[in-house]
Amino acid sequence: MIKIEANFAYRYQAGGGSLAFGHPTYVQRQADTDLYDALDDGEYCYVLNARQMGKSSLRVQAKHRLQNENIACISIDLQGIEKNITQERWYYSIAYELIKKIDEIIDFDLKSWWNKHDNLSYTQRLIKLIESQLLVRISKRIVIFIDEIDKIISLDFIKDDFLSFIRFCYNQRTEKTDYKRLTFVLLGAATPLELIQDTFRMPFNIGRLIELQPFKLEEALKLAEGLEGKVSDPRAVLTEIWSWTGGQPFLTQKLCQLVLDSKSTIQEGHEKNSVESLVRSRVIKNWKDQDELRHLETISSRLLQSKSSVKILELYKQILKQGQVAAEDSPEQMELRISGLVVKQNGNLKVCNHIYQSIFNETWVRESLSNLRPYAEQLRAWLKSTSTRLDQSKLLYGQKYRDADTWKEGRNLTIEDYDFLYASRRFDERAREYLSNVSNYEAVIEVVLSWTGGQEEISDTIFRLLKSSRPPREGFEAEWVDNLVRSQLIDNWEAQEAAKPLREICDRLKNNQECDRFRLLESYQQILQPDGVAEDGSREQQELLKLRLVVNEQGLLKVSNRIYKEVFNRDWVRRTFTDSLVSSTVKDKVGIFEVLQEWLPQLEEKTKSPYSIVIEEILLWTKPNPLLIKALCKLICESHILAKNEVEQIGQVVQTHLIDNWEVEEAAKPLRDIRDRLLENHEHDSFWLLIVYQQILRQEEVAEDCSQEKEELLRLKLVENINGKLSIANRTYQLVFNQSWVDELLARSSRPYAQELIAWLDSKRKDRSKLLVGEKLQEATAWADDNKHLLKKQEKHFLLYNVIENF
Numbered sequence: 001m002i003k004i005e006a007n008f009a010y011r012y013q014a015g016g017g018s019l020a021f022g023h024p025t026y027v028q029r030q031a032d033t034d035l036y037d038a039l040d041d042g043e044y045c046y047v048l049n050a051r052q053m054g055k056s057s058l059r060v061q062a063k064h065r066l067q068n069e070n071i072a073c074i075s076i077d078l079q080g081i082e083k084n085i086t087q088e089r090w091y092y093s094i095a096y097e098l099i100k101k102i103d104e105i106i107d108f109d110l111k112s113w114w115n116k117h118d119n120l121s122y123t124q125r126l127i128k129l130i131e132s133q134l135l136v137r138i139s140k141r142i143v144i145f146i147d148e149i150d151k152i153i154s155l156d157f158i159k160d161d162f163l164s165f166i167r168f169c170y171n172q173r174t175e176k177t178d179y180k181r182l183t184f185v186l187l188g189a190a191t192p193l194e195l196i197q198d199t200f201r202m203p204f205n206i207g208r209l210i211e212l213q214p215f216k217l218e219e220a221l222k223l224a225e226g227l228e229g230k231v232s233d234p235r236a237v238l239t240e241i242w243s244w245t246g247g248q249p250f251l252t253q254k255l256c257q258l259v260l261d262s263k264s265t266i267q268e269g270h271e272k273n274s275v276e277s278l279v280r281s282r283v284i285k286n287w288k289d290q291d292e293l294r295h296l297e298t299i300s301s302r303l304l305q306s307k308s309s310v311k312i313l314e315l316y317k318q319i320l321k322q323g324q325v326a327a328e329d330s331p332e333q334m335e336l337r338i339s340g341l342v343v344k345q346n347g348n349l350k351v352c353n354h355i356y357q358s359i360f361n362e363t364w365v366r367e368s369l370s371n372l373r374p375y376a377e378q379l380r381a382w383l384k385s386t387s388t389r390l391d392q393s394k395l396l397y398g399q400k401y402r403d404a405d406t407w408k409e410g411r412n413l414t415i416e417d418y419d420f421l422y423a424s425r426r427f428d429e430r431a432r433e434y435l436s437n438v439s440n441y442e443a444v445i446e447v448v449l450s451w452t453g454g455q456e457e458i459s460d461t462i463f464r465l466l467k468s469s470r471p472p473r474e475g476f477e478a479e480w481v482d483n484l485v486r487s488q489l490i491d492n493w494e495a496q497e498a499a500k501p502l503r504e505i506c507d508r509l510k511n512n513q514e515c516d517r518f519r520l521l522e523s524y525q526q527i528l529q530p531d532g533v534a535e536d537g538s539r540e541q542q543e544l545l546k547l548r549l550v551v552n553e554q555g556l557l558k559v560s561n562r563i564y565k566e567v568f569n570r571d572w573v574r575r576t577f578t579d580s581l582v583s584s585t586v587k588d589k590v591g592i593f594e595v596l597q598e599w600l601p602q603l604e605e606k607t608k609s610p611y612s613i614v615i616e617e618i619l620l621w622t623k624p625n626p627l628l629i630k631a632l633c634k635l636i637c638e639s640h641i642l643a644k645n646e647v648e649q650i651g652q653v654v655q656t657h658l659i660d661n662w663e664v665e666e667a668a669k670p671l672r673d674i675r676d677r678l679l680e681n682h683e684h685d686s687f688w689l690l691i692v693y694q695q696i697l698r699q700e701e702v703a704e705d706c707s708q709e710k711e712e713l714l715r716l717k718l719v720e721n722i723n724g725k726l727s728i729a730n731r732t733y734q735l736v737f738n739q740s741w742v743d744e745l746l747a748r749s750s751r752p753y754a755q756e757l758i759a760w761l762d763s764k765r766k767d768r769s770k771l772l773v774g775e776k777l778q779e780a781t782a783w784a785d786d787n788k789h790l791l792k793k794q795e796k797h798f799l800l801y802n803v804i805e806n807f
Contacts, residue, residue: 618633752783
């Protein structure tokens with residue numbers, strides 16, 4: 001390890017105050033050139049910047065250079081003038097500073113002169129002093145530096161008049177040429193708006209603003225000289241220091257001195273970790289205890305003690321979150337800049353350095369706002385509750401509102417603050433009006449909001465009901481509200497007059513125009529879980545939020561309030577879904593609703609999408625046969641259904657347990673019952689039932705004289721009428737009672753001419769190849785004579801046609 005010996009004679013300016021001319025740690029910046037050039041041209045200047053940015057040191061350097069150019073310089077530090085002082089004594093002190101610092105003015109009795117002109121105002125005496133003494137006795141140019149100009153902010157009896165005096169001196173340049181030799185420089189940690197409100201009297205629009213920026217890296221590298229002998233690579237260490245301070249003069253000098261004072265050295269290659277460790281241990285950690293010169297405390301105090309502190313912190317929070325915001329020179333932005341916490345760069349405001357960002361972080365902002373606002377938590381919740389900010393449960397009422405209303409007086413708050421307080425005031429006034437006959441109205445409001453979750457329309461409904469009710473005894477407010485809510489809203493809500501808002505919610509759900517109502521109900525059913533569900537941005541979730549049936553609480557969707565939970569519960573979802581789906585897919589609903597209601601709880605546990613997918617699929621396979629529906633529901637619940645491909649898996653269950661071997665499978669008994677009622681029908685000839693069924697299966701037109709068979713097939717629920725057209729009732733019937741099954745049964749018909757009749761009907765009565773002749777015709781005629789009651793008009797035509805053709 002290389003042995004390093006430090007130069008202990010070198011000291012950085014880590015103790016505050018201005019640097020003497022020629023001090024080795026003074027860093028030249030663009031402001032040095034700008035200020036000197038402006039003053040050399042006779043311009044009024046002002047340097048308004050944060051504390052410990054080097055304003056006073058800049059003044060010292062400029063004053064020395066100007067004096068070398070034979071320009072008389074007077075420095076007045078307002079920090080040195082007493083605080084508790086009369087107006088006259090303050091102006092007299094300024095006059096004293098002007099006179100005593102000019103070598104050309106000697107043997108001048110200021111006190112006698114001041115009293116002699118007591119007929120003049122204080123500013124007029126200053127003007128008189130300048131015109132009769134300074135400009136007369138000093139023939140060269142004069143520059144008056146007034147440092148710590150921000151000290152006049154609290155002196156209302158001085159502030160405006162004194163700054164107007166400075167402007168007067170500038171305006172006199174057009175009247176009296178001697179005034180062209182006089183120039184003022186104002187330096188301090190204040191914004192122009194803090195110093196004067198009247199722009200016509202303000203000196204800041206006639207002078208030149210000198211921008212005093214943090215050290216650039218190339219400028220700050222000069223300070224590396226003092227680290228030579230202490231660290232292996234001074235420039236590398238200085239670069240790491242600058243990366244933490246962003247060139248803030250005081251912090252940069254302080255860190256350099258901390259490195260110099262450190263017992264350990266920084267070896268080459270360890271600069272980053274060593275400087276970071278030093279910063280975190282000696283500056284950031286427990287910063288309030290280590291902030292000897294109150295540099296950080298000054299920033300914090302300035303922001304937190306401002307009348308606009310809430311707006312300023314909200315703006316700063318935005319900068320922290322976004323990294324930067326566009327500079328607009330608003331009062332809040334100017335206040336942030338003058339605090340030193342942010343800087344303006346390339347038209348944007350950003351945090352000045354990494355040290356500030358580590359100390360004044362989002363946690364500090366949140367805690368500071370909480371300490372500033374007596375309602376910080378409620379405001380934050382209200383702003384997050386909904387885009388329309390209608391959640392009354394987050395508003396203030398009663399004593400809390402009155403405390404907040406008193407607190408806001410004289411403060412400059414954000415628009416969100418004013419909106420929140422206005423909404424709170426309206427809510428408090430309306431609630432007190434409704435509950436004027438209740439002694440403890442705050443307790444009643446609390447119970448009402450516990451039911452409504454802050455839903456305005458429902459809360460107002462309850463308040464109106466309470467207003468017309470007999471007030472409770474003190475201490476029984478909760479029971480009073482609970483009984484009324486249950487008796488006049490929840491119980492029999494579909495008929496209660498006061499429950500109209502609930503019926504409207506129900507209608508908007510069942511008849512929703514934005515989303516598929518079944519998917520909407522299924523999404524809501526998932527949210528009914530005790531822990532809610534994560535918001536995924538789905539269309540259904542967004543619609544439920546829009547309907548205000550659910551709310552987002554820290555990324556989880558939950559039912560908005562207790563009333564909705566009790567009214568629109570799981571049973572309601574099941575009834576509504578089942579009724580809606582059955583109504584939309586099944587014409588004959590008898591028995592179906594009850595079966596689905598019975599099996600829905602188990603289907604909810606078994607499948608991921610019992611509403612929008614599974615039930616719909618069940619009905620497509622089984623409607624409108626309640627027994628078949630029940631059989632399939634039971635099969636699904638007994639099967640291993642995966643969350644993926646539920647439709648495909650249900651189809652496999654149907655194929656395996658209902659269609660394959662349907663004549664023996666236990667679950668397929670409803671299919672065998674249908675078959676038996678069709679083939680053993682006591683009202684109609686099964687042959688013609690099969691013929692008509694076959695025509696419907698083929699989607700052919702059914703003859704008029706078979707209307708009774710059509711009605712029987714409808715009654716058996718084997719087919720259904722959709723918009724005037726008959727079709728097979730479900731997929732299972734289509735696959736089980738298919739064409740092959742029909743052909744097989746017709747082939748076994750007792751009619752001796754069954755196949756010929758079918759072929760003739762299929763050919764639209766044109767096929768002559770299947771005519772009956774000889775014994776076949778005699779057998780057919782004999783059978784027909786014995787079974788005349790079974791013959792259809794078409795069948796009689798067929799037989800007559802055969803007889804005629806044989807002749």
